Amino acid sequence: MVAHTVGQGLWGLENLAGIPGTVGAAVVQNIGAYGVELSDQFVSLRAFDRSTRAFVELAAPACRFAYRQSLFKQEKGRYVVTRVRLKVSRAGAPNLSYGNLSAIGDPDDPGQIMAEVLRLRARKLPDWRRCGNAGSFFHNPVVSDPEGRAFMLANPGAPAFSQADGWKLSAGWLIEQAGLKGYRRGRAGVSEQHALVLVNHGGATCSDILDLADHVATTVRHRFGISLQREPELL
Ligand SMILES: Cc1cc2nc3c(=O)[nH]c(=O)nc-3n(C[C@H](O)[C@H](O)[C@H](O)COP(=O)(O)OP(=O)(O)OC[C@H]3O[C@@H](n4cnc5c(N)ncnc54)[C@H](O)[C@@H]3O)c2cc1C
Incomplete structure (x- = not known):
């Protein structure tokens, strides 16, 4: 998903490059790295609620995102996430707040950040x-x-x-x-x-x-x- 959006020149997910796992599990853990958490780019999701046996649409507040936390961890096994809507942008909004990332200067393509994140992850x-x-x-x-x-x-x-x-x-x-x-x-x-x-x-x-x-x-x-x-x- 990160590579797919970055490949289209879209900003928002590039700092999350290299985290293994599926999109559905990414909201469960509210994955984060290099100053960005999935919840920063999250809009809403669709999930099957096994307790009511119905699909629900949940916006960010209902998902109770926190540091590596979410509703889906707190009510384990209740929801099956089937679709996630994320916000990405054509206008460059680089997040270089974390550690060594600022060393790359003023990137004009999210691919530059993704490449640097992958390089740092491989080194560290x-x-x-x-x-x-x-x-x-x-x-x-x-x-x-x-x-x-x-x-x-x-x-x-x-x-x-x-x-x-x-x-x-x-x-x-x-x-x-x-x-x-x-x-x-x-x-x-x-x-x-x-x-x-x-x-x-x-x-x-x-x-x-x-x-x-x-x-x-x-x-x-x-x-x-x-x-x-x-x-x-x-x-
Ligand atoms: C080498 C390595 C580096 C990592 N680096 C980071 C990092 O930098 N930042 C970070 O935040 N995490 C990191 N992680 C953690 C990991 O990548 C995440 O937890 C990832 O989201 C797990 O994805 P998965 O598809 O393997 O999920 P699984 O391990 O299969 O599932 C995780 C949990 O989510 C549930 N689940 C899975 N899919 C769904 C769904 N569709 N609906 C509802 N529940 C579901 C499962 O039942 C399980 O409880 C790293 C892990 C590894 C191995």
Whole structure:
């Protein structure tokens, strides 16, 4: 979908390039990357409501989008998303707010941003085709305003992003500062490229990965007093 719209010179989805998955699942997770969330470009969707056995049209407020959250996660299994309406634009509106993206200057084509996002992702994230992983393994924790301020005071220079309901911290930074980047536990490990990604070095089982995830969350909690929540869901 990203490549399809970008290929037509349409702006809006280019920062979401390279996130694996279907369009229907993208609203479930409210996928986001490089300063853009799907909900920023969302207009409405059509879904089959299994509880009433009828199709419904839902606009953005009804979908209760939040950071990696939506109605479809909260009422799991109730809706089957069959159509998603997104807004894209012919007028260039580049979003270069995130990190290194501003280095590309003043792009006149969304393809330039898409190419840069794909390049950055390839550099920063382990390739799931070669080293099994589920992308980010933990949500970036959102803490209350007093908690966030106390954290920043105790950890000068730590990334923290102001939110309506407090502060969003960087789970990757917390894991890296806890000394776990590149850590290996048997066949499972924390990626050497990106501390937020747990990787299967070959033959790791589900419980190997979950043991490692517990170790990471416990270590971060002891070091910073911050709880990490797992992002991938177990079916
Ligand atoms: C290497 C890698 C990198 C990633 N990077 C990012 C990233 O940068 N940002 C980000 O936000 N996520 C990222 N992810 C997470 C992932 O891509 C998303 O969660 C994705 O949306 C999952 O899509 P899927 O089609 O595989 O869904 P599935 O895993 O098959 O399903 C996810 C959930 O959605 C439900 N679902 C699926 N389709 C529908 C539908 N049509 N209607 C209702 N419910 C449905 C399923 O039942 C399930 O509960 C990454 C994952 C990987 C592996």
